[in-house]
Amino acid sequence: MEHIDLLVINANIITMNANREILKGYGLAIKKDIIIDIKKTDDLLNEYSGEKVIDAKGKYIFPGMINTHNHLFQVLFKGIGKEKDLIKWLEEAIQKPYFNISEEDIYLAATVGCIENIKSGVTTVVDYQYANGKPKLNDAVCQAFLDLGIRGILARGYTDSTDFPKYSGKEIVETEEDFFNDVKRLHKKYMNIPTIDIALAPGIIWVMSEDGFRKCAKLANELDTFNTIHTLETEEDNAYSLEKHGVSTIDFYEKTGILKSKFLAVHCAQINEKEIKKLKKYDVRVSYNAISNMLIGYKTLPVQDLLDEGIVVGIATDGAASNDNQNMMEVLKISPLWQKAFYRDPAVIPALKVVEMATIDGADAIYKKEQLGSLEIGKKADFFIFNHRKCNTAPLYDPIVRLVYSADENNVETTVIAGKVVMENGKIIGIDEDALYEKIQSTAEELWKRSNIEIV
Ligand SMILES: [Zn+2]
Numbered sequence: 001m002e003h004i005d006l007l008v009i010n011a012n013i014i015t016m017n018a019n020r021e022i023l024k025g026y027g028l029a030i031k032k033d034i035i036i037d038i039k040k041t042d043d044l045l046n047e048y049s050g051e052k053v054i055d056a057k058g059k060y061i062f063p064g065m066i067n068t069h070n071h072l073f074q075v076l077f078k079g080i081g082k083e084k085d086l087i088k089w090l091e092e093a094i095q096k097p098y099f100n101i102s103e104e105d106i107y108l109a110a111t112v113g114c115i116e117n118i119k120s121g122v123t124t125v126v127d128y129q130y131a132n133g134k135p136k137l138n139d140a141v142c143q144a145f146l147d148l149g150i151r152g153i154l155a156r157g158y159t160d161s162t163d164f165p166k167y168s169g170k171e172i173v174e175t176e177e178d179f180f181n182d183v184k185r186l187h188k189k190y191m192n193i194p195t196i197d198i199a200l201a202p203g204i205i206w207v208m209s210e211d212g213f214r215k216c217a218k219l220a221n222e223l224d225t226f227n228t229i230h231t232l233e234t235e236e237d238n239a240y241s242l243e244k245h246g247v248s249t250i251d252f253y254e255k256t257g258i259l260k261s262k263f264l265a266v267h268c269a270q271i272n273e274k275e276i277k278k279l280k281k282y283d284v285r286v287s288y289n290a291i292s293n294m295l296i297g298y299k300t301l302p303v304q305d306l307l308d309e310g311i312v313v314g315i316a317t318d319g320a321a322s323n324d325n326q327n328m329m330e331v332l333k334i335s336p337l338w339q340k341a342f343y344r345d346p347a348v349i350p351a352l353k354v355v356e357m358a359t360i361d362g363a364d365a366i367y368k369k370e371q372l373g374s375l376e377i378g379k380k381a382d383f384f385i386f387n388h389r390k391c392n393t394a395p396l397y398d399p400i401v402r403l404v405y406s407a408d409e410n411n412v413e414t415t416v417i418a419g420k421v422v423m424e425n426g427k428i429i430g431i432d433e434d435a436l437y438e439k440i441q442s443t444a445e446e447l448w449k450r451s452n453i454e455i456v
Pocket of ligand 1: 069070071128230266318319
């Protein structure tokens, strides 16, 4: 009998494999960070003993969800700047306090934000770190990933231009050389840590030069990582591109090589038919952020049109200042509801498609489909145990439908990432949560004070 690190037995496994099989009364055998076997519980127990054994009797195991777009620092700005359009919100609620943020502040924000992600079934977060000129802020977010055990992709932000006429953002905060050197430094620092990856986040179209975009495309290719950019979130995007570059945003991204690099486009709320075809031509991935788009009062991207074209779409919370939380369970429900209302068709984006977008398609959206997004032998052991025996989810008829439309954080009982139990029976391992929330309150109040934000 082989002794391994973790056995989960007596479960119903939502595999999200190619046939979308649901295996009832099965178990998972996990060695280090990999699923090495999936069998009927009795067969599994005949073959393996576990250093730790979790009996998930009658409960469901889902692959860990992938939150494809986030700004973890915004946990400190949760609730600030409501009822404002994007530009005003950025200027008044984000830019001002963001440039006062310290390493300790951002570490706390990332820790609290990742905890809410873990509690709502997320095992991988893409953190789009705004340009800031303080390289250590990126390291602080990665440290929070490491300390909690969550899988994280730190997308390092950059800006080299601030000439958008209606926008008075901060001056350029670092040189181009500093930025590219720091991306390489981060890449090198975390290259042997399998739970952390580094990507590039070259601002938004109006904070970057043509040359800057070209260099980001080139570096992403060199490091075999991806670019992620806020794309066509609002009308300002194309208006700026047409005025400045004489072509639309997507055509400009094509010209600069961004479309040819691995590219996760975020939002795409203003996208048209021609642009959808162009994204497909270059196999661009899209991150759909329903709640933040709704909160800022913009229209939705036509998700079904993208799916019909064969574009990979992941879903996301976005930052906590435009959501106003990190609860992926809400994203699971609101993402399809908005599409049904938009198309005036209850059949679009069925529950299974939403779970695909949160898992296997989400993994594809971040170029990690080979490792993440489904529960199969050889894949990373990232999953959560879903206990449906609660008032909001009992009785259970279809686990997929139940997860999407009825579940909340209380149904996520245990979360495992890279083979490690990071939350068990609702408790985050190794963290005093009450003390943490006390601390972030005083930290945030000090930051708001330094930034002249009135405390209500
Ligand atoms: Zn965003």
